[in-house]
Amino acid sequence: MAILDVQHIEKSFGATKVLKDINFSLPEGQVLAIIGSSGSGKTTLLRCLNFLETPDKGSISVRGETLFDAGDPATQRESEIRRKRLHFGLVFQNFNLFPQYTALENVTLARELMAKGEKTGESLEDIRAEGRDLLTQMGLQDRMGNYPHQLSGGQQQRVAIARALVRDPAVLLADEPTGNLDLDATREVLALLSRLHQEGRTVLLITHDPGVAACALRQIRVAHGKVLAPA
8 A cells, every 4th residue: 555645636826727637656665756847836746745735636645544635625624734744744945944943942843832732742851852863863963952053054954854754754755855955965965865765764855856866766776766757
């Protein structure tokens, strides 16, 4: 069974149709690279998957559970959106770190707020311990107390990846994760994505650069990897 199944997704903004009949399945533990030029709808697709946008048509399922069906109002309740987002970890091109918080605080903040607001039973110390462990896995054990402006671009993106993983999502969504990085930092982040995949993570990567997708797939050594070019 596919961990992620996307069927007939469409999205328009006014008279502009951005996504038209998008279909794909992503097996668990695999990587899918979606390549398209700027303005082709790649980011809109990820925003639909993460419920930052609502598709006009189609359905989205994770592990056989229908998270969204345009024909079923029960799957579109605002009260369910936060729960549905837990299935995905989103890594932005522009890092989107809070400048007033340290690397560790950026990683744990959302989960800490959820634990306080929804009384999930998680202790703040347990959440912070997991945040420290993730940053250590990212090679940032000596940067946990640093603020974003004290980190390089590659280090900031590694913090952003740790933040996306802190809730153990089913699928890691990476929106042009190397778009703002120099060559060395690009290699660093692609190597990290490679390692995460080898550890069993499922990754959906979007990029405008076929070279980045090819490098990602080659580094990840995915004989089962796919490259999907949107129409």
